[in-house]
Amino acid sequence: MTTTPPLTALSALLPPTVHCTEAFGPPPHGALLDPERRHIHGRSPRRQRQFTAARTLARQALTELGHPPTPLLPGPGGAPDWPSGVAGSITHCTGYTACAATRTTHLASLGIDAEPAEPLPHGVLDLTATADERRHLTRLPRGQTPWDRLLFSAKEATYKACYPLTRQWAGLATITVHLRPDHTFTACHPHHPTPHHGRWTATEGILITTLTIPRSATTG
Ligand SMILES: CC(C)(COP(=O)(O)OP(=O)(O)OC[C@H]1O[C@@H](n2cnc3c(N)ncnc32)[C@H](O)[C@@H]1OP(=O)(O)O)[C@@H](O)C(=O)NCCC(=O)NCCS
Numbered sequence: 001m002t003t004t005p006p007l008t009a010l011s012a013l014l015p016p017t018v019h020c021t022e023a024f025g026p027p028p029h030g031a032l033l034d035p036e037r038r039h040i041h042g043r044s045p046r047r048q049r050q051f052t053a054a055r056t057l058a059r060q061a062l063t064e065l066g067h068p069p070t071p072l073l074p075g076p077g078g079a080p081d082w083p084s085g086v087a088g089s090i091t092h093c094t095g096y097t098a099c100a101a102t103r104t105t106h107l108a109s110l111g112i113d114a115e116p117a118e119p120l121p122h123g124v125l126d127l128t129a130t131a132d133e134r135r136h137l138t139r140l141p142r143g144q145t146p147w148d149r150l151l152f153s154a155k156e157a158t159y160k161a162c163y164p165l166t167r168q169w170a171g172l173a174t175i176t177v178h179l180r181p182d183h184t185f186t187a188c189h190p191h192h193p194t195p196h197h198g199r200w201t202a203t204e205g206i207l208i209t210t211l212t213i214p215r216s217a218t219t220g
Contacts, residue, residue: 010098010112013199013210017106019064021057022098024204030056035071053097054090061101062086079163089160096206108218111161111211115153117202119146128152128172141181150207151177154198157209158187165218166191187211 011020027049032040040051058072058080067083075081082088088101089112096114125134125148137147154177159170166189174190177198185198198211 008098009201009203010100010208010210013201013208014100014110014212015102015106018100018102018110018212019061020098020100021060022096023053023057024096024206026095027053027092027097028056029053033069033071035073039073050092050097054092054099057097058088058090058099058101061088061099065101065103077163077167077169079160082164087164089157091160091208093206095204096208098208100210104215106215107212108215109161109164109213111157111159111163113153113157113160113209115149115156115207117144117146117205117207118149120148120152124148124152128155130173130176133176133178136178140179145181145202146207147179150200150202150209151179153207153209154179154185154187154200154211157198157211158189158196161196161211161213162189162192165213185209192217 008020008022010022030052032052032055036055040048055072059069070083072080085104086101087104087107087109089110090099091112091114093114094116100110100112140147155172155175158175168191170190176188178186183200187196187198194217196211198209200209
């Protein structure tokens with residue numbers, strides 16, 4: 001039996017079958033299970049706090065899905081080792097931590113990403129965007145949205161959504177994204193060729209991107 005997910009900035013971007021937990025501001029305090037504590041032991045205080053906050057939010061989302069508390073450790077490639085039957089994603093950046101999780105009966109996979117709503121550091125766009133993408137950015141409406149950072153975030157959300165299905169690393173420059181001002185985007189991943197559909201928002205100085213992969217995209 002699952003409860004109805006509460007509405008959050010993140011959940012407004014995702015189907016109602018996805019349970020979202022998020023925190024704006026510094027990473028919230030929380031608790032780790034023993035295997036998680038052993039995993040993160042010795043890392044920097046910042047990383048420990050980030051890891052703990054993410055696990056705490058992930059456990060809330062999993063509880064809403066009806067899962068008992070279980071350690072959530074990074075698997076191969078860094079993707080969290082979600083319980084069987086669960087598709088989920090985690091993000092943390094300065095000022096924001098979040099998790100989204102759903103049953104694999106609802107979605108094959110999903111990815112979320114957050115970035116500060118500020119232009120990318122010099123040189124990052126050239127390393128992560130194609131020439132077509134850079135041209136497209138110049139045609140988007142000028143205003144408050146840092147389109148270059150949003151493009152980067154959409155690529156990371158796509159990478160996170162596709163990784164559990166492909167188990168293959170993909171450089172961000174090989175993931176192509178078409179951003180739209182209507183808060184949607186389309187993404188293509190080199191190892192999962194169906195075009196994927198994503199959504200984005202900008203709130204409280206944070207850009208949030210999400211990408212969902214329906215089950216129909218993974219079955220013949
Ligand atoms: C893995 C990656 C997507 C993380 O993104 P990020 O913006 O640095 O960090 P975020 O806080 O948003 O996300 C980190 C979380 O992503 C998740 N994650 C890490 N690797 C993942 C993978 N292969 N698949 C899915 N999720 C993954 C983890 O939950 C991680 O948090 P945790 O370690 O606390 O569990 C990114 O570093 C990456 O490697 N991107 C693709 C490859 C690439 O081109 N990198 C060069 C970037 S210039």
